[in-house]
Amino acid sequence: MEDRACVGCGTSEQDRTVTACPVCKKPFCFACAWQVHGKNFCSKGCGSFFFFGEGEDETGADADPEG
Numbered sequence: 001m002e003d004r005a006c007v008g009c010g011t012s013e014q015d016r017t018v019t020a021c022p023v024c025k026k027p028f029c030f031a032c033a034w035q036v037h038g039k040n041f042c043s044k045g046c047g048s049f050f051f052f053g054e055g056e057d058e059t060g061a062d063a064d065p066e067g
């Protein structure tokens with residue numbers, strides 16, 4: 001079992017609503033959400049990916065081997 005803590009600020013669901021990013025499935029809270037066209041994502045990269053698909057390959061390489 002893993003805690004669903006926001007990847008941005010580390011908060012849990014106790015105080016804020018933490019939801020999973022529709023793109024990468026990472027948990028994030030609404031305080032850290034990146035809003036694109038009315039939808040919330042964990043980051044700008046995921047928002048862009050959702051609407052524009054893969055494209056810009058600038059930065060955003062935060063893929064950890066574990067997890």
Ligand SMILES: [Zn+2]
Pocket residue numbers: 006007008009010011028029030031032
């Ligand atoms: Zn957060």
Ligand SMILES: [Zn+2]
Pocket residue numbers: 021022023024025026041042043046
């Ligand atoms: Zn994401």
